[in-house]
Amino acid sequence: MTTTMARTRLSHADRAPLIGQRRRRPAPLARSFAAFILIAIAAFTVFPLIWLVLTSLRPQNTIFTGPIFPTHLTAAAYPKAWVSTGFAVHFVNSLWITTATVVGVVVFASLAGYAFAKLRFPFKNVLYVALLATLMMPATSLIIPLYLQLRSIGLLDSQLGLLILYISSSAPFSMFLMRAFFETLPDELVQAARVDGASEFQVFRRVVLPLARPGMATVIIFQFLQTWNEFLYANTVLQDTGKLPLQPVLFSLMGQYNTDWPTLTAGLTMSIAPVVLVYVWMQRQFVAGLTLGAVKS
């Protein structure tokens, strides 16, 4: 009896530092077996991406006849893809539309998230439930009415129109994340700042917002990936090639370069470089945010 209690206590004490909590120390055989399966799955998962990069580095004439793993590598496809697709223009389009969306979403989502978490005002719950209920409204369902709506207000084929759709469709979800984050901050913080004579906006800007940095980092990274990768709205709203962000352009490349795989794959590789960088750079916030979002919803 005493030994069991001691063991229980020990395992609780172990819990905090040991992130990969184990029930028991696994038998070496079980451990090796699990490792073998996981490594095999990881290899299958990463293979298409390695293949993508390898194909982009192949000389054009070895695509169809050469071995699966090339013997000779060249980066010639990259400048070709950069120039012939007008990559720079679409890259810049993607970058500014994504950045503007992220800024818009972070500003609106933190303001509203704070209001719903910490302020009291009539109809707060009605508004919140309305936002929450349609949080997951699929873009697929809204694309026809949104197209018609942008057409009637003259924002079709305009990057501003696309930007508005991006912000309005993703701000509620980020607001939800920010609200969950603001709720973890103590109410006394807000009260104390008010007693000291701060205006409501000052309380938000000077006291609450600086503490919300981790929450904002999560929203920023999520929004960046989501907007950078968005295809349906961009492909529908914009027609003028010069205004297009990367995703619809990559889609049209498939038809144009269906025999020039190195150029095609070089374009794809260049388009995912920024998201991979952002992921590697902010991985911790990303995983934290994913968990928060999933568990709270």
Place this chain on the structure above:
Amino acid sequence: MSSQTASHRIPRGSLASGGAHLWRLQRSERLAGYLFALPITVLFAVFVGWPIVFAIYLGFTSWSGFGTPTFTGFANYARMWNDPVARQAFVTTILYAVATTVLQTVIPLAIAVLLNYVWRGLSVVIRTILFIPGIVSFVVSGVLWKLIYDPNLGTLNKALRGLGLDSLATNWLSNSATVVPAIIVVSLWGAIGTNMLIYFAGIQGVDPSFYEAASIDGAGRWQQFRFVTIPSLRVVTAIVVSLNLMNGFKVFDIIYVMTGGGPSHASEVFGTYLYSLAFGSTAGSIPQLGYGSAFSVVVMLLCGVAVAVQVVLTRRAQR
């Protein structure tokens, strides 16, 4: 809720002496509440709320996009019932949603459990690798896999031929029997990482004393998994199932990029069908915005079902 009422009391108690001051305080708080929530509410009302209403209305009309829509009642829904492409799209959408949901729940759960058995460093590396496909856009993964599935030059057929399995090599995306499973594999490839991380976090949250108690009672590894891990993860499972169902019902990008719904509608889903009705895959066809919107409404209803599934599963888990 309880924290709100508690916070309500604190300032009242401390500021009870200055009634006018308190009144001003609350008024400024109300004002700030409205102002802070205003931008999101307006954007939402105009670009989410109104389009929902508009789509429902258009679903009852026949309209090419010019002039005024003709009200036709339930004609679009009746037409849907008799439209063989719509039936095909219905079967494919449901099949796709259910198959991706099952695979994208069971496999990530198994991986998340296995991750607890391996060395910590290996676990981190594998989690990082498995997550990378999740940050790649559907356009990129669609094009990439289309190249892999290419009948002559694609790596898959090359590998099969190399292994002497020539008979298995096929035109994956042009064969109506293989096209949907081939796309499901791409979806799975992209979704494993995210779902695995959700489960992995869920498993970290299980009270270790449950496992202690189970092992004292003589439960083996499988029994611990069956009677401790699975029941403890019910709420997480409800979330994963519901998210994946929803993603399946509303699928568009990946199918549009890889096949456009073909060959001869074999991979047609509601998303791709409504898109081609409204924005035309065939040149010169008149946009059918009314009929297309009826499918928008059906997709909304299906996503409502996915939310209901989550509510029911969560309720059951908390009982």
